[in-house]
Amino acid sequence: MQSILCNVDHRITESLDRLFEFLRIPSISAIPSYNQDCRKAAQWLHDYLRNMDLDVQICETGGHPIVMANSPEIKGAPHVLFYGHYDVQPVDPLELWEIPPFEPCIRTDATGKEVIHGRGSSDDKGQILTFLEACRAIYMKDKQFPLNITFILEGEEESGGEHLSTFLAQQKEILHPDIAFICDTDMATPDVPAITAMVRGLVGEEVTVYAANRDLHSGLYGNAAQNPIQVLAEIIAALRDNTGRVTIPNFYEGVPEIAETIRQKWQEIGKTDSELLHPIGLQYPAGEIGFNAVEQTWCRPSCEINGITGGYEGHGFKTVIPAQASAKISFRLVGGQDPIQIRKNFRQFVKSRIPEDCKVEFVSHGVSNASMVSLEGKNLSKISQALEDEWLHKTVIIGSGGAIPVVNDLQREFGIESFLIGFANADDCIHSPNEKYNLRSFHKGIRSWIRILYALGY
């Protein structure tokens, strides 16, 4: 294994060249005009995996394709399922990118560390390649793997696509993995490796309020005609009370208490309000009173307005009352909160606030349960130790505010536990302009996976 780790060090620039090639493909899954680029990214992964003599298929889903690959079977060896996604977030506002989003490069950030620049560098192409490059390094030396590996790489993670669930259900009879690895999460801190054990669920909704049958002159109709922006604003304002709690009936059903021991661990590794908020220019946790910023994001549910649009948004001024206004709203769920019930209650909450002269329409942008990864089982200690050997720091159990629906799918379809192991950091600007991935995360991430695979294999 040591010689493989050395090869990784010697050939890291070649690994980076492959990553850059991958990052140059603008595989934005939410915008239809990029559909061909998503397919191109899938094809790129197909070709990459073929070079390891894997049995690779590009599986059609009705949406963006899923790339699946299996290593040659080794009887009796454990079977690992690896999940990642090749799609990326939209890039607007484009003008805020210091370097174009799809022109990857190595740059030095404000703190002097070397980072990989580009949309998808951290979420999730860079993370995928830590695992793929680990496998590649092993294959180049041994021409085989220490265990059975199935790769499942999807293209709809950023667009709330639901084809993956169907696909996994279809694999239920064919695949029999023992354990899953998902590389789409953060470290505890840039030096402290982490396994993410709590992941929030998601309800994504789009609400459109309609009033008059056309845009109106606000002088001729101002006062007399319902203004859909006003109606929408009043609904949004009513969604939270002045203690930061969501006001939708029964919203908090199934939300678990946080164990005092966990709270303390997080404080020990320095996950303070300022550690989370200072880098983004803020100071005070904006959520529920009585919880600090880390608790609010890791284990409390949230309601966020992700976008709003209505009326005249251009230069200057236009005295108009628009015919419609709409907002994209998402809820992050924890513990046993029921996303279907919450969507139902939310829509009822909105409908009950729509004036008689207005209409409302809803579009669902996906639902997923929160998940708690079990911390039992023999594998946890082996993996924690492998990470500790690479990073020379005890591995920490953390939560994640982001939704990773696949965890529930894998639990449901294969009855296996997922280990969420990633090397991203809070300041990676994922979903924002100037996304980056620490060069150190990429390099030591590859090494970490090699250690983990050998720790679990023969």
Added chain:
Amino acid sequence: MQSILCNVDHRITESLDRLFEFLRIPSISAIPSYNQDCRKAAQWLHDYLRNMDLDVQICETGGHPIVMANSPEIKGAPHVLFYGHYDVQPVDPLELWEIPPFEPCIRTDATGKEVIHGRGSSDDKGQILTFLEACRAIYMKDKQFPLNITFILEGEEESGGEHLSTFLAQQKEILHPDIAFICDTDMATPDVPAITAMVRGLVGEEVTVYAANRDLHSGLYGNAAQNPIQVLAEIIAALRDNTGRVTIPNFYEGVPEIAETIRQKWQEIGKTDSELLHPIGLQYPAGEIGFNAVEQTWCRPSCEINGITGGYEGHGFKTVIPAQASAKISFRLVGGQDPIQIRKNFRQFVKSRIPEDCKVEFVSHGVSNASMVSLEGKNLSKISQALEDEWLHKTVIIGSGGAIPVVNDLQREFGIESFLIGFANADDCIHSPNEKYNLRSFHKGIRSWIRILYALGY
């Protein structure tokens, strides 16, 4: 005069050709990329007026130019100042136009009447040309006018530009008009001519709320980070109480009561809630309880959200917490409300609701007082009679919800009263897609002005 009216009837298609030429110029004053088109519209008016041997100038203002023309002086004759604006509103949402906005034509509307289609057909190019074509018809026959006329045609009415006030102040010593005509208002109904005596003022504000120093992943930061859309929505919701009243301190200072006699007159000519709201697909007055739709728009102040934008507004979904969100908000004022004081109180109202971690910025998009045109003076009866002769219905005194700031400028600079006489109708879709102007309004509007000019002249 009769022969001139006949000529108008015989040559109405030539008048329409000239209007279409004018309407084809996309003189959108609010969007800088159309600056050259605004200048083109000014030049078109210049050439048009030159053909009547008028002394015409295109006056630079620092913004869009003002076209001014004077007829050869007739000693002792009354001096009329005519005001109109050649700029038009933006056209978005473009996809809702059944015929492109700058391809004018005659079409038959749902009710079977012939209308002139195109942006600016009603607001205000079509209305301007009722007066200009009236003058042209008179000139073609008499080679002179029955009185002294000054034309002032500006290009910043739709963009809250303030150059006109400065310009009029500069003319104070040079011009000495006795009376002003402003052709930018509605009839009482499609058959009932009207003089508009009450016009609402305006305060236009743009508010931008800033939170984090970049867009954030709503999973990783949802709850902990301030969401500027949420903050903005809460402020907008707080602007009105549940009786439809604006909650800004002292907002209603200077708002006059409505005389019972006026209320009754309006009901007599059928200005009911359904007359105003039914055509736009609505039923119930949305403003202050205790006032009907016409009262709410003609003589009660309002607060309207004209536009809002923040976060991801594109296709699909993006789980982002934006760094900023903004709204365009306007207030319509009546009677003695003080726009400067209201802007001050509004900004204070907003600032007091900005959380510690957020910042707010304001941009003013203009202020203007409301105005009440005096109904004294010998001219009113002459003008009312001239309109009645053309439309065969008694002329009605009405109010207008729209702001027409020039009325105050003319009162202040020249101490003269303005007669707001227009031939537009509530269903003209001004500021909306598919703007139109009734062909009958254009034709009888020209004839009306000829009657008015002769009634006031020798």
